[in-house]
Each structure stands twice: as structure tokens, then as C-alpha cells.
Amino acid sequence: MADETGQNKRVGLIHRLRSGERRAFAEFVEKYQQQIFLCCRTLGLNTAEAEDVASETFLAVYQGIGKYTGKAKLSTWLWKITYNKAISYLRQKIRNYKLQQNLQSHYKDEQTAAPSGDDNAEIVWDTVKKLPQDQAMAIVLFYRQEKSIKEIADITKKSQNTVKTNLFRGREKLKELLGDKIERLC
Numbered sequence: 684m685a686d687e688t689g690q691n692k693r694v695g696l697i698h699r700l701r702s703g704e705r706r707a708f709a710e711f712v713e714k715y716q717q718q719i720f721l722c723c724r725t726l727g728l729n730t731a732e733a734e735d736v737a738s739e740t741f742l743a744v745y746q747g748i749g750k751y752t753g754k755a756k757l758s759t760w761l762w763k764i765t766y767n768k769a770i771s772y773l774r775q776k777i778r779n780y781k782l783q784q785n786l787q788s789h790y791k792d793e794q795t796a797a798p799s800g801d802d803n804a805e806i807v808w809d810t811v812k813k814l815p816q817d818q819a820m821a822i823v824l825f826y827r828q829e830k831s832i833k834e835i836a837d838i839t840k841k842s843q844n845t846v847k848t849n850l851f852r853g854r855e856k857l858k859e860l861l862g863d864k865i866e867r868l869c
Contacts, residue, residue: 697757700748712741715761718828722765725823726773726816736772740765755837759830763838766820810860811853818853821846 701705719740723733751760770779808827811819820839826832836843
């Protein structure tokens with residue numbers, strides 16, 4: 684029953700978006716802005732870049748909501764748009780030779796103080812940011828956004844086997860990177 688109510692709300696929101704209702708768009712932005720921002724940050728964009736890409740994403744959604752067919756979940760469709768916008772942004776940045784400098788400074792190891800119980804998850808998610816892009820995206824989509832392997836494959840335009848490999852390698856790399864921190868977390 685709760686699933687039907689959620690489905691009805693999504694359908695109602697989509698209908699209101701398609702009709703151009705401004706309040707519906709504000710609700711949509713409020714509901715999904717954190718997920719979009721997370722996707723951008725996972726791909727290595729800094730806060731300002733993530734905000735720019737999020738704005739572009741919401742504009743694309745506003746202009747393209749009529750093309751949403753409902754075959755995929757709305758959140759999956761949104762992640763796919765965000766992923767494509769972020770990748771396009773990164774490609775442009777590479778063409779301008781700025782990406783390499785920003786990535787080097789962004790991914791330098793930071794020393795973390797001894798964790799408290801509340802900081803454990805933060806340590807893990809901060810470590811995820813140090814993974815290669817494909818592995819980090821697979822980990823975030825699977826564990827944080829609770830997407831299925833198929834949904835992740837659709838979003839990233841990779842095969843399901845590639846997604847599984849990225850998840851496996853990402854988990855192994857996390858174990859390696861967290862190493863002694865895992866003992867302190869337990």
C-alpha cells in the first residue's frame with residue numbers, strides 16, 4: 684500500500700511537472716537535489732562545479748520531462764541525466780587542461796582524526812571518493828542509493844558484468860584503503 688502511495692505521488696508529480704506547475708518543479712528540486720549533488724561529487728566535481736552541473740541537470744529535466752517514458756524509475760532517469768551532464772562537463776574540462784590539476788589537488792590524502800561512532804560512515808564515504816571513478820560510482824549507486832545492478836548499468840551505460848566487477852574491485856580497494864582504520868572502527 685505504501686508503495687502504491689509513493690507511486691501515485693511520483694505519477695502526480697510527473698503530471699504536475701509536465702503541466703508546467705512551478706510549485707511542482709520546486710518540490711522536485713527539493714526532493715532530488717541531494718542525490719544529484721552526490722552524483723556530481725562522486726564523479727570528482729568540487730562544490731561549485733557540482734552546483735553548476737546540478738543546475739544544468741534540473742534545466743534538462745524541466746525541458747525534457749515530456750520525454751520521460753516511465754520505463755525506468757524517476758530517480759534512475761534523473762541519475763542518468765546527471766551522470767551524462769557531469770561526464771560532459773568533465774570532458775570539457777579535460778579539453779581545457781584544468782581537470783588534471785583539480786583532480787590532483789582534490790584527491791590528495793587527508794589525515795583523519797581518530798573516529799567517533801558517528802564518524803565511521805563518514806570515514807567510509809570519504810574513502811569511497813578516493814576510488815577510481817567507475818568503482819566509486821558503482822559503490823555509491825549500489826549501497827547509498829540502493830540501485831540494482833541493472834539500474835546502475837543503465838545509468839552508467841556499462842554492462843551488468845562490468846558493474847559487478849566495479850563493485851567487487853571497489854570493495855577490495857576500500858578494504859585496502861581502510862586497512863588499519865577498519866580495526867579502529869570496530
